[in-house]
Amino acid sequence: MELGSTVGAVLDVGDSVVMPGLVDSHVHVNEPGRVSWEGFWTATRAAAAGGVTTVVDMPLNSIPPTTTLNHFHEKLREATGKCFVDTAFWGGVIPGNQLDLQPMIQAGVAGFKCFLIHSGVEEFPHVTACDLHAAMKQLQGTGSVLLFHAELDVQQPSEETADPCHYSTFLQSRPDVMEVEAIRTVTELCLQYKVRCHIVHLSSAKPLEMIQEAQRAGAPLTVETTHHYLSLCAENIPAGATQFKCCPPIRGSDNRELLWSALKAGQIDMVVSDHSPCTPDLKNLESGDFTQAWGGISSLQFGLPLFWSSASKRGFELSDVVRLLSQKTAQLCGLDKQKGSLSPGHDADLVIWDPEREFEIQEAGIHHKNKITPYLGKTLQGVVCSTILRGQLVYREGSFCPEPLGKHLLIPPRETQEALCEAF
Template identity: 50%
Template sequence: MSALPDVGVTSWELSSRQVLVDGELQPARLRIEDGRIVSLAVGGEEAGSGEEAPPAAVVRVPDGVVVLPGVVDSHVHVNEPGRTQWEGFATATRAAALGGVTTIVDMPLNSIPPTTTVEALRVKQAAALAAGLSCDVAFWGGAVPGNTAELEPLWDAGVSGFKCFLADSGVPEFGHLDGALLREALGEIARFGGLMVVHAEDPAVLAAAPHPSSRAYGDFVLSRPDEAETSAIAGLIDAVRDTGARAHVLHLSSARALDLVAKAKDEGLPVTAETCHHYLTLAAEDIPDASPQFKCCPPIRDRGNRDALWEGLEAGILDLVVSDHSPATATEKLRGDGDLQQAWGGISGLQVGFTALAAEARRRGIGLDRVSRWVSAAPAALAGLAGKGRIAVGHDADLVLYDPAATTPVRAEDLAHRNPISAYDGLVLEGAVVGTVLRGTRDTRGGARGRLLERTHV
């Protein structure tokens, strides 16, 4: 591949035999000016701004390498400030860029303070800028007991929506919403046209499930049963029906909840849902006991459940796929010496999630066009980020160059996120990200050129 232009070059072209445009891989030539795509020639037909200035460089992508929109990961826990030893903006965004992710949307916890007020949002934004960013970053606000009056100011400040928990979040500064508080928050969000994104597990079901101290992964799964998700999602759908608010189900792991989401959509309710790379690529039967790197809530379930999630994704019941990147220190992750009830829950998948998902999709005969929709266009739309998630004139020149013929050996100690713990450690994945372009800049892998984003449409 001819070299990508140096930092500071604002006018250049990219030519490739395989560019994902309008849902189809096809030969295309992109012209990039000041970080945006200003013209796009596909099959001899050009759409663009009409500007005639010659580009400074032409990059010809080798045959076999595919050019896709940069990945938009709308579910990332950066944790800075307050728990920066778990993860920070510099390390998280560098990991993102290495994995083809050009935009992340940061969750309102586990930072201190959590992003539940405009003042806290400004603290987090200042921390992000001070750390340096290798990709663009948008933010979710939080909905917790007592902050209903803060929701509209946060929305006006540009957050993508509001995260809430229906069960214990795991951190004391981010309380969960019971049924009455959920309806209160949804009613307020419906009033100004916002969006609630929901960690949907029923605390009563969780409390009734067995929680023995155990190193067995099967015992951990029994402590987070399918019913916890189905019960919580059913209650959320009832609340959406009553309030008219838009709601999005986060990290759906139980395929038994798919019918609930499908029926809500058939009813015309404004409900969407996501699942995660790890639920689609890993399976409970393959997880060794006493391996907390695989612990997450809700849990990774069995192979049959995984297959059903893929079916739900292909059927459009599930709308998008994200990492739910939620790292912790080794002390927290390994707490309990293999007792999975004591270990911190969370999967560190920001850098390798897209590659793992693309490899599994390929094994199942699913093309990169569909994968890209699930990891780029759909998350950008959910988070209200116009100009992201597609290769189109007027959009940011955010690109990932992906080689299906290469391989990605995963070694936790080589990953860029702060703590070298990963559920993907030791895997050799088919396919590799071989280049990332952020707003026309040649390579975000070691740079600090990301920007803070605000929601740009509802």
């Protein structure tokens, strides 16, 4: 079976695992406007190399952000002809754009994301309580979903003399209480409006009990965590190693184990990459100043082996990988009738991989545009051998289909909120 060839050919995969292609519902592609950080061509090649057959692009850090219908159309134009895997798109909620939300739903965005704290880029401002109530009123009855970067500014005692090159200085600046208070706000809104809500990149285990209480009270609320919160811990981050910086921050090892326990208990619904790359200069590697460096980790290509390397040691099975990295992420963005499952009628999206084989992450094998990652030199378990997109072989053993075969996935408006909630 040749790269780019379609169903009808035979691909002998031996003893390898054949699974649904991964659906990574949290990816910052950054095109248009910040293609030096990443772009559709490089991001989706990296996805294919990692067994990811569907990515869902975040509304920032592109310029312009995906916050109006015109900006969404611009995003679609820029992505055309550049995607090696299928791509869907989130819209954004920012102050004053509530009347743009329903037109974007009709045009096919998967849902919306907002920030409760500074986003890191000026063109995507965070929302206030007033903005959220206005947005919720527009989203009621649409079946759409609102994603929250759930941190709130909480006054902390400043330590003027703390060394900005020590990771602990950055960690202390974004304590668990910021997530706890933000998620308190989310749960109240979710219960008031009964609009589907989703908490992205949960880093702290402390809000989990509050989330469960809201769910028991009828809140249509889901939550994700990321590979870096499950793979890394604050104690092992060296001084000046700003490639480890992300927001919310990587917390301690005890917290990490609580996240794994919550994942096993079904209290966390899915695992994503939150691939958020930048150019090397923005990581301030020379100064090693965590307070000034860009917060974001690149891992789109390595999500499957990152997860499996840790999960397999904690009693997780291959069926859990499918559920957490394919099925639930597809459900979140309304793609579960098409993606994330090896069921009749679904797209023939497959990842073929060897869960026993180990490999070391080396710069030459990284397909992201910028090679900065905290995982450089790390040995992982689980090698992606081939990736098949809608029956076509798009990646095999380091080689790619010569032409990008990915399509734009425009999500039909969901008829009722209840229909979406039934998926979970």
